[in-house]
Every structure is written in structure tokens, then in C-alpha cells.
Amino acid sequence: MRTGQDEIQRIEAYLDQQMSEKDRALFERELQTDVELKALVNREQLLRHGLEYTDLSDLEAELKSLDHELNVRLDSQSKIRTFDRQVYLRWAAVLIPALIIAGVFFWQLQNRSNDLSDFLNANFEPYENKAISVTRGGSNELTDVQKVFLDYDKNDLRAAESGFRKLLDASPDNGQYQFYFGVTLLGQGKSDEARDVFQKYVDNNQSLANEAKWYLALACLDLGDLEDGLGLLEELSAGNAPFSEKARDLLQLF
Amino acid sequence: MNGQEVILEIKGGNKKVLLSIYQLHRNSFILWSLKKYACSQELAQDAFQYAILCLYKNINDGRLVQLDSGLKSYLYAIGKNYILKGFNKAKKVSSVSLEVLQEYAEEEITDDHEDRFELVKRGLSQMGNPCQDLIVKSYIEQKNITQLTAELGYKNNDVTKNQKYKCMERLRTFVKENFREN
DSSP states (O other), X not given: OOOXXXXXXXXXXXXXXXXXXXXXXXXXXHHXXXXXXXXXXXXXXXXXXXXXXXXHHHHHHHHHHHHHHHHHHHHHTOOOOTTOHHHHHHHHHHHHHHHHHHHHHHHHTTSOOXXXXXXXXXXXXXXXXXXXXXXXXXXXXXXXXXXXHHHHHTTOHHHHHHHHHHHHHHOTTOHHHHXXXXXXXXXXXXXXXXXXXXXXXXXXXXXXXXXXXXXXXXXXXXXXXXXXXXXXXXXXXXXXXXXXXXXHXXXXXX | OOHHHHHHHHHTTOTXXXXXXXXXXXXXXXXXXXXXXXXXXXXXXXXXXXXXXHHHHHHHTTSOOXXXXXXXXXXXXXXXXXXXXXXXXXXXXXXXXXXXXXXXXXSOOOHHHHHHHHHHHHHHHHHOTTHHHHHIIIIISOOOHHHHHHHHTOSXXXXXXXXXXXXXXXXXXXXXXXXXXX
């Protein structure tokens, strides 16, 4: 088989389209009759495809490895159920805008890590303290409860969390404590525990149940529980309860 | 970064831009696909990887020199086509990279071809420098002999040509010998 350097360079010139029109025509005529030359050209083409495959598969591997960093929650926790198209649609309606928001956020931060917790950051606001006044009156000292709510008002969520834990140890069924405790948890990204707290609160049909559903929805979405998160948002968006408009806005974004 | 800047960066060999683009649009594409086509998450993921690889290939091959409709629309269009095709066909090849190659190949990629491609990949990775560098710059980054001579510090273009030929011969031999063994 002819495999000399000159022959290879002639084939390369042909494949790289660096031959003159005349030489190219001659070469192609030769290819029609010369089986050996045709085999050599095919071999070189395969080699080139192999090199291109090497490059593409390296890039593909990088993309796949990025998947794990990027979207572990989406991939591992929100197993999409193919049999339920409606669930797909509802999930997508919430998550797409969320991810777009997150995407813009990440782009601005020069592509720092991207996950749904940024969706939480973009949508979470602490609930206004409407439970306990923390204004000092005269020479009265603040009560323990007021001190906890004062921490909450100062947005010192860590201190407030600790305070609420103590209050709930003493009064585990106190709905007010449960609700604001849930907010302090969610505000610190402790979505797992916050979800349990809000779920319990909603199940007990407490006075701020609708507000709790909003926070519960955010916790669910942050955890990748798209079905429950979206279901709650749809429930909220159907009425005129607090956060209904926010829920509607979120659903209508996409 | 606008579409034109993206093209220039990729053309200049900056693959990190692709990773950033992937990071920025992947999740929204997946969820858009789930909503619009009720496809599986796996298919949507493959589709977006396919779109990124096509973007890369089309820019490198000179097919894509301008993004009139915007980068996101471009990627979504490719991904969408992939998903629509995916509904009707079983996978013929084992990776998204091969599917990209198949899309542009004149003939069907067979198992034999796949095996050879894997051997090329293995051969290149085992080769070491200067051959690996020379082959990558020449065939993947598509630099011409003069650029290779300047970048790799060879004495002149003839020396570079000879060296390139020898390196490719090593790769050809590796593929030939190992393909026989398989």
C-alpha cells in the first residue's frame, strides 16, 4: 500500500481543500479508478473524524461533569414522572422562570455555581413581624419572647432561630413561634427543616396558613420538590390570599 | 457577551465560554423542553449537550459566522430538533459526540467506526508531546503549518511538516495494530 509522505500530503491537501481546481479534478478522477487511493483517503477521513470525536467527547465529558455541579437537585431529587404530563407542565412553569432568574444572577456573578438555592435568594423575603411588639415601654425589660422577635426584626436570623427553638421547646404547639421559626430557617437556606415546620403549620390550619404555603412552596422548590412546590403556588395563585399575586407573577413569568 | 463575541472566543479556542453558556441556559432549556414536549429529562439533557457541541463544531468549521437570531434561540432550535428526532428513533450511536458527527457525516457511523474513533482518542492520549500538541493544534485547532512552526518553535515549515507526518504515522500505526487486536 502506498503510504509515503508525499502521498499522505497529497491526500491531506485534497481533504483540506488546498488543491487547485485542476489538481482536484485530476485527483477525483484518480479516486474513481484507484481503489487503493480511495482506501487511503477513507482511512485519513476516519482518522480525522476520530480526532474530531476526541475533541467533542472531551467537551461532552466536561459538560457532563458540570451537570453534577450545576444541577444535582434537579437531577437527583426531581425525578420527572413521564406518566404525568400535567405535572411536567406545572413543574416547568415554575422552574423555568426560576432558573432564568438564577441564570441572570449567575451570569452577573461571573458564572459562579448555579443551583436552585439562588432561586430562593431571589424570591425569599422575611415575613413582617405582626405577632409581637418589641417596643420598649417605660422601664419595662423585654420579655424572652420579645427578645427573640427583636432578633427577628433585626434580621439576625441565626439568633432568632436559636430563640425560637427554646420557645418551641417550652410551647411546641404555638403556631406563631412555628411560623416565624420556619421563616428564620428558610431565610438561612435551611429549607429541609423549614419545609417540615411549614408543613406542620399548614396541616394544623393555623391563622397564617396561606402565608406559610408561600414559604413552604419556596422550600419545596429549593429542595427540588417541584411537584409540591408548583402545586402550592397554583393553589395560592387561584385565590386572593396574601402572596397570591406573587405566586401568579411567578407562574406567569414563563 | 453577545453572539458575535461568543463566536470569536470559540474560534480563538476558548472552550470555557461554552461551559459558561451551558451553565447559563441548560436548566431553562431542560424545563422548557419538559413543558413543551413532555420528553424525558435525560433526552432534554442530551439535546442541550448536542446543541452546545453543534455550536462548537459549526463555529470551528466556519459554518456559523454570525448569530442573527441570538445565541439562546440558536441553541434552542438545535435542541428542539434533536428532541423531535429523538421521539422517532432509537439511538444509533452511543454518545452525543457521535450523534453530532453522524449529523454531518456523509455515511453512517458504524460500530467499526466507533471503535476506531475510540482508538484514535486512546492513541492520542498515550502519545505525549510534542506529537500530541502538534496533532491537536493541527487537526483540532486547525492551525496551518506556518502557525504550527511559530507556535511550536520548529526551525522551518519543512521540519514541521516532517514532524507532523511522523506523529500521524505513529497514530495510524497505533490504530491499525490495536484495531487488529480487537
